[in-house]
Amino acid sequence: MRFDDELGHRSSRRLKRTFLVDASLPPRQHFGYSRIGIKDMAKATYQDLNLRDLRMLQALLQRRSITCAAQAMETTQPQVSKVLARLRTKFSDPLFVRQGQAMHPTPKALGIADRLHHLLAAADGLRAEEAEFDPAHSDRQFSLLLTDVAWCTSCRL
Numbered sequence: 001m002r003f004d005d006e007l008g009h010r011s012s013r014r015l016k017r018t019f020l021v022d023a024s025l026p027p028r029q030h031f032g033y034s035r036i037g038i039k040d041m042a043k044a045t046y047q048d049l050n051l052r053d054l055r056m057l058q059a060l061l062q063r064r065s066i067t068c069a070a071q072a073m074e075t076t077q078p079q080v081s082k083v084l085a086r087l088r089t090k091f092s093d094p095l096f097v098r099q100g101q102a103m104h105p106t107p108k109a110l111g112i113a114d115r116l117h118h119l120l121a122a123a124d125g126l127r128a129e130e131a132e133f134d135p136a137h138s139d140r141q142f143s144l145l146l147t148d149v150a151w152c153t154s155c156r157l
Contacts, residue, residue: 049090051123057095058081058120061113064102 059069059080071075088095091112096103105113123139146154 053083058116
């Protein structure tokens with residue numbers, strides 16, 4: 001018996017949950033996701049999406065294995081599973097369903113794969129456009145704050 005039951009704190013009303021089922025899957029082929037439920041897309045926010053999660057999604061799309069994606073991302077399999085659960089909530093879709101030893105992407109996951117590739121390529125391009133610093137061709141002025149000992153050892157006057 002739970003402690004709440006002993007004190008008479010039993011709640012008479014239950015919380016209602018709204019769930020969506022992936023209509024693209026054949027009947028009774030939801031692989032347990034219809035029982036677990038996928039939250040309504042209107043309630044999900046995209047503000048928590050980050051590049052690392054999206055990179056894991058791309059690794060899963062390429063490798064179709066949580067273990068292989070974890071090795072490619074240099075992380076653990078449970079961490080990839082947590083990220084996949086978070087992405088499933090954000091996209092209101094299972095994204096991948098297990099069939100045998102492989103994870104097969106849902107139509108929604110396949111639909112976002114191309115846009116995901118372009119998004120991550122653009123993010124990588126932001127870093128690549130940064131030019132390396134070349135001190136021989138730089139016209140910047142630098143100020144150095146040195147102690148007497150550093151001045152004597154570096155300048156050797």
